[in-house]
Amino acid sequence: MDLFDMSQERHRPLADKMRPKDFNEFFGQKHLLGKGKVLRNLIENDKITSMILQGPPSTGKTSLAHIISEKTNSKFVKLNSVSLTVKELRDTISKAKEDLKLYQKKTIVFIDEIHAMKSNVQMTLLPSVEEGTIVMIGATTESVMHEIIPPLASRCRIYTLKKLEEEEIKEIVQEALYNEQRGLGADDIKLDEDALNYLADISDGDIRDALGALETAYYSLDKEKNITLKLVKETYEQRLNNISTNDEYNLMSAFIKSMRGSQTDAALYWLARMLYSGVDPMYIARRIVVHSVEDVGMANPHALTIAMNAKDAVAFIGASEGRLPLAQAVVYICESPKSNSVYKAINSAMDFVKNNRAQEVPENIQQGSKSYKNPIDYPNSRMRYINDNVKLNFYKPQNSGTESKIFKKHYNQ
Template identity: 40%
Template sequence: MRPRGLDEVVGQGHLLGPGTPIRQLVDRDVPMSMVLWGPPGTGKTTLATVVSHVTSRRFVEISAVSDGVKRVRAEIDLARRELGMAGRQTVLFVDEVHRFNKAQQDALLPAVENRWVSFIGATTENPFFSVISPLLSRSLLLTLEPLGDDDLREVIRRALADERGLGGTAGLDPAAEDHLVRLAGGDARRALTYLEAAALVVDDGGVIDVDVLEKAVDRAAVRYDREGDQHYDVISAFIKSIRGSDVDAALHYLARMIEAGEDPRFIARRLIVHASEDVGMADPTALQTAVAAAQAVEFVGLPEARINLAQAVIHLSLAPKSNAVILAVDGALGDVRKGLVGSVPPHLRDGHGKGSAKLGHGKGYKYAHDHPGGVVRQQYAPDPVKGREYYRPTRHGAESRFTEVLARIRSVLRGS
């Protein structure tokens, strides 16, 4: 089912439009080197193969897993002879290029720099860490995205109908299609592998349903609609389990969402909100952990990022809890919405503008650093909310120490 031309490639529209580097490589035979970076099953090898099919260039594929420098140099020498004697260009495709060490990648540099070959490297690892800088600087970096649900459905439906696939010998129940899309997780190769395994279970002309698919791939179907009740119910139970410090239940709901194909970025965003809403200053590091997990999701992606998400879930579940932060900001917002704003006290206004000094702006302001402890009695809030206490720290975890600190600060500010 590998596409035979660029028009058959599913997904990656941002790389295949008019004027894009791959289009130039194919349509104009422009010598060009590029690194394709993306998760498994998103079309890196497919794009390289399509280039070989639709151009007159000689195509050579090298696997960094099984081939070494000797093979690389031999292919480069052959490419130079082809270019010099017949004028025929060579596309050198190196799969899993990140598995080449520095010396092996160095062997590619002369061929890339002198354009003896059009180099295409494919990697699932971040090329800024796994590909040497000289090679990366001489190549265009193209990022492939995981296939969306609609893209996967198109791949699956083509395979069902096309003679190169199942050729109509099996049907697919809509519920089974939904489950197959979730199982694939943006990986077209995995979708086709699971579909083929399920087709072997049914007779010719039979229909693959959820039961057949479950048996074929040994993965139970998680009843989960990402836009329906299950989505909201599960995420609600997930957050309430963390809030209630039930780490085991929270991990169950995390696993349920991951297995059902929930967007991991959505999970990470909820963790970030929860870190401030329900943990807050009781453990200020909870927010750092949640943000780090969200960054890991972007950098690493699933399935590896499940570990980072789980770490954040465990941290937040076991952390002391406090909702003082959300109560504080919502209390302040409530007063502002009621119209309790007032004028900024004159001594706090900006005194640098033209004429500001004549109006008394900034006059009488006490510079906190000039006073013991960095705190000095003066009014900061406007009159309508003078004396309001929005932040009321709890006695939970690290927040307990802020209770005493805040009491001392407020007593100095108010001269009590």
């Protein structure tokens, strides 16, 4: 390593220095990478196929890709999804074909934030992924079903990574604290236990965030070598736009649960706290829209309209006066009857789709079917909407508000 490399190494962020190099250093994701698990076996046996890693930020997607690059006997190419062009991708695929033909060496193409890749570029990947010319590893924080074109997603295995638990965050932070080669161990820094607990809690599973806060606290030390809770809190006060010592996620959790519990004054208090602390009003508005369906739902379908109007009003009039439509939507949701039947129904349907084979569309409701009869015009017609051997019971109406009429209809009351 020359002087230039040493200078670069010193200026690398702590989170990057502590990136795991093998499975022994990799924390979390035991459901995928524990000993004997399918994905780990595929990696260790150098038998991986194209895959997409989806999950929250800082759960180890990029780190896992780097471990794969070290564990497999393949050429490893990293591409930028945002600026990637069809020409650049074709050049990469052409080189991969050449390496495979001349040297029998596979090429792994890693595409971080693959959801940002244009659809025409995604289409260019299809033949090479299907033929095995390249092994593609995509990483995304977004939903594969919504952001990746279906033909590409269907040719990849999808692995979902989970956010790290608090104890896992603590282990990694302590390793960074004591590691002399890559961490802060050479300086004999101490971290108070309550500061460690706070770091693990407020980072909400984001290890990059926790290590970033630790590094900032470390560089702010003067002569002392002890990182206290007070110092860590000051670090987060800067990051969270003056939310003081309160975690933004906890505020949002309190807000959501107050709306769900029909506690109007409490919900307004948490709304005011978040607005005063600088939380993005559009972020709040999106949560209100979600809970107008999740918690009110069919008991008062107008709640969704109110919530959407509030979101649009905030975008139109800005953050300051936007507090008014937000407050109105919050009061409306709090005072509405509640039902989570729609939330339960779609989750049940998604689970069924995930765990059962795909159902064929019955002939009488296929596009252009000659045997279809509109039930509005032919109320006594007997149409098949799902195969006869499939019994579905996702939607279970609740006896609440507007939905009580549906409840009585379903249960003959």
